[in-house]
Each structure stands twice: as structure tokens, then as C-alpha cells.
Amino acid sequence: MVPLSSPHVSRRRAVFGGLLLPPVLAGCGTNAIAQRGATFDFADVAERVLPAVVNIAVSGEQTVQPPAEFRGTPFERYFRNRRERVQGAGSGFVIDPAGYVVTNNHVVGNAQRVTISIQGGQELQARVVGSDELADLALLRVESRTPLTAVSWGSSAAMRVGQWVMAAGNPFGLGGSVTSGILSARGRDIGAGPFDDFLQTDAAINPGNSGGPLFNLAGEVIGINTAIYSPSGANAGIGFATPSDLARPVIETLRRDGKVERGWLGVQVQDLVAEDPRSGRRAVLIAGVERTGPAGRGGLRVGDVVFAVNGERTETSRSLVRSVAAIPPGQTIRLTVLRDGRTQDLTLQVGRRPPGPG
Known part of the structure; x- marks a missing residue:
């Protein structure tokens, strides 16, 4: 994820956006499980869902923007004619064995090349089916000779503050990582846009986790990790995920039409x-x-x-x-x-x- 404004600093010191992103959390369910508190074992959930969590590597080129002090001078043209290579990494998850992968829009951006790595090390080239900047969501498609392991959507509305969640993703390039925590709050407005309605969690989320899934204890996706609040750019115990109830219809529209018209x-x-x-x-x-x-x-x-x-x-x-x-x-x-x-x-x-x- 990226800081809530820039990759390291934002008006609210949150990490948001492109390639520095928070990990996903998993939610808890029954009262019996809740009573077990921190002793709950996430191993079974992690074993079941991790094969559907992917690492995303992107690369491309972008025009170099001239420094402010050179704008309006003869040197400005020199900078505008230059291009630089950009690379980044994030996370995503498979929602259909046919090869449909969900992530954040800021993870793929205007990338010219997107590579998906699944558990076991297999790499597949992906194409962007569609993206939505306002909801910060993107749908990718990969072609695989064998069906991929997929996870299902859960209901973010059914989650209660205080329930357990588990995040999975690619923090700092360390693929196949999971962290646990609780749902800390609902309906957070972090100044990202007009559709802010984030779930807040204290599960550790760090750069590289953006686009990864936030699970409940049933192994269902109840959120997509999108941003973190951080003075340093690393986890500070406050992460934000796009609720599944908001994301799911957007993803379904992207799959059907390739774009979202509002x-x-x-x-x-x-x-x-x-x-x-x-x-x-x-x-x-x-x-x-x-x-x-x-x-x-x-x-x-x-x-x-x-x-x-x-x-x-x-x-x-x-x-x-x-x-x-x-x-x-x-x-x-x-x-x-x-x-x-x-x-x-x-x-x-x-x-x-x-x-x-x-």
C-alpha cells in the first residue's frame, strides 16, 4: 500500500496507494471462537486460503516530471522528453478458478506488464480486465493450464467490531504471509475519495500488502487491504480495507463491462x-x-x-x-x-x- 497521500507521507500520515500497501485481515465468527480469544489457531484457515493469494509484480515507463525550479525554463523540455522505468509489487487474490484476480487499482496503475505469482512459484502474465479509480479496485485475468484455487466473498456487513480477522499478502516482497488481528472500526473516512467507507483493523499491514484479502474466520474475503496509517511507512496497528460489500458489485461490473459508469x-x-x-x-x-x-x-x-x-x-x-x-x-x-x-x-x-x- 501507499501512504495516505504519498508512499511515505500524507496529510494524515497514512500509507496508501500504489506499491506500499497494508496486509489483509481475517474476521471471526461465533461466540465460542470469540471466547477463546488470542489462543485461536489460524492455521487451518491459512492453509486453506493461501493458495488463492497471489503476489503481483508490475513494470512500465513513465514521463519524468521536471522539478519545480526548472518549470518555465529551457531545461523543462529536457525533463519532459525523458522517461524512466517504474517497478512495484502488491498482492491480490483469485476469485474464480478460471483465472480472475482482484487487487487494488493503485497496484497496477498504468503498468505495461503485470506478472502474477501463485503459491509454488508459478508465474503467469496477466491482463487488466478493468479498473475503477474511485473505488481503487482492479480485476485481472490470467491464463492457466489448470484451474486455480479461489476464495469466496463474505459479508462485510455481518462483521462486528472486535471480531477476529486475518490478512494475507506480500509484505516487503515476502510472499505467502499472514497476520491476524481484530476489526477495530467500521465506516472510516480517510480522505481517499467520495466512496470512503473503510474497515479498520489492527492486523499488521505493510508495503506490498495492498490488494490482498482480509478474511473472516470462515476463510471468506470481507475486505481488500488498501491503506495504512503510519508515521514511518510501516505497520502502526491501523490498517484500512475496502469492505467486500462495496467491492463485490464493482468487481462484478468490471468483469461484465470492463468499466464502471456512475x-x-x-x-x-x-x-x-x-x-x-x-x-x-x-x-x-x-x-x-x-x-x-x-x-x-x-x-x-x-x-x-x-x-x-x-x-x-x-x-x-x-x-x-x-x-x-x-x-x-x-x-x-x-x-x-x-x-x-x-x-x-x-x-x-x-x-x-x-x-x-x-
Whole structure:
């Protein structure tokens, strides 16, 4: 994984992104197991799932960016005409014996060559079936003469804070490694993007673990290790994983269509400090509207307060963005808004979200 901004430093000192990544965790299940506490033996789970966990090596070239002090000078062209080789490593896991592999988008990036190493040392060349920058997910495909060992998805929503988890991956290039811990928190927003909803764990996650699976005690994938919070770039006991309930539909869409198209309204939103006068609950303020965007054409205005999307309550800007993003472009959406002291419903046609991380 990469630090939550850069490979070693971020605004929140978290490790995020490309090739320095956190390991995956495994969750626990029954009360009987929980009562056994730290004495639980992960050996059976590890033996069963490790053959499906892969190491990912990437290589390619990128244009060298000129240092700030040379921009606007005759030396800038010299730097822009140069290219440098880039290499990196991460983790992933097989979800289909036919050769489909899940990892983080930042692990593969714009790599020109992606190599998958499976347990036993076999190396296979992979192609990127599709990737999604906003969810930081990618789906790869390899061709193997024999079926690969695969793992199944579990429900991240079924996990409770305090349950055991196990992470597997390729920390510091040491393939086939597992670590254990607990689910520390849910719904973490780490400033990575509009779809932040991370699981937090204290299982050791280090550079090279990005894209690896986080397992529950049944050996099901309940998360994909994506980032760590770290002052040094190494494990500090706080790792973040993309929940399986968020990742699974994205991966299924990538497998079917090769890309993910999300709904978009063309608005800037913010959480409303004041509470909904009707119910005492929070709402979302429309702080900006693009005149030529779907919202502008549909009559949404700056200052409107949104309480519901298609009849379902929405209390945060993040939940509103997600609700809109889940609606296919071209379909309609009904927003319940408060305007000039009166409640009304507005029906808008959802547009296609433009490319980019925002």
C-alpha cells in the first residue's frame, strides 16, 4: 500500500496507494471462537486460503516530471522528453478458478506488464480486465493450464467490531504471509475519495500488502487491504480495507463491462450543520450547481436542502454522492428537498460521472 497521500507521507500520515500497501485481515465468527480469544489457531484457515493469494509484480515507463525550479525554463523540455522505468509489487487474490484476480487499482496503475505469482512459484502474465479509480479496485485475468484455487466473498456487513480477522499478502516482497488481528472500526473516512467507507483493523499491514484479502474466520474475503496509517511507512496497528460489500458489485461490473459508469448530478454538497426542523435529523446542503449539468437542467438550486433520495433518508453528503453514483446514467432520481421553507420533490435525470478522482 501507499501512504495516505504519498508512499511515505500524507496529510494524515497514512500509507496508501500504489506499491506500499497494508496486509489483509481475517474476521471471526461465533461466540465460542470469540471466547477463546488470542489462543485461536489460524492455521487451518491459512492453509486453506493461501493458495488463492497471489503476489503481483508490475513494470512500465513513465514521463519524468521536471522539478519545480526548472518549470518555465529551457531545461523543462529536457525533463519532459525523458522517461524512466517504474517497478512495484502488491498482492491480490483469485476469485474464480478460471483465472480472475482482484487487487487494488493503485497496484497496477498504468503498468505495461503485470506478472502474477501463485503459491509454488508459478508465474503467469496477466491482463487488466478493468479498473475503477474511485473505488481503487482492479480485476485481472490470467491464463492457466489448470484451474486455480479461489476464495469466496463474505459479508462485510455481518462483521462486528472486535471480531477476529486475518490478512494475507506480500509484505516487503515476502510472499505467502499472514497476520491476524481484530476489526477495530467500521465506516472510516480517510480522505481517499467520495466512496470512503473503510474497515479498520489492527492486523499488521505493510508495503506490498495492498490488494490482498482480509478474511473472516470462515476463510471468506470481507475486505481488500488498501491503506495504512503510519508515521514511518510501516505497520502502526491501523490498517484500512475496502469492505467486500462495496467491492463485490464493482468487481462484478468490471468483469461484465470492463468499466464502471456512475451516476452524477453536477453539484457541490456539504453536510448541513443545522438539523432538519421536521425530524431533528441531519440533511445535505446544495452548495453549488453546475448550470449545464443534470442538476442545473433539472431545477436544483444552491441553498436547497436534501433530506431523501428516492424516498430514502440521506443525512450526509457522502451518502448522497453514493446514492446518486449507484443509479445508472440516463435513469431518473427523486430528491426530497426543503426550499424556501417548503418541502418538495424534484425529479432529475442522472448524468454520467466524468472521469477523474473527484
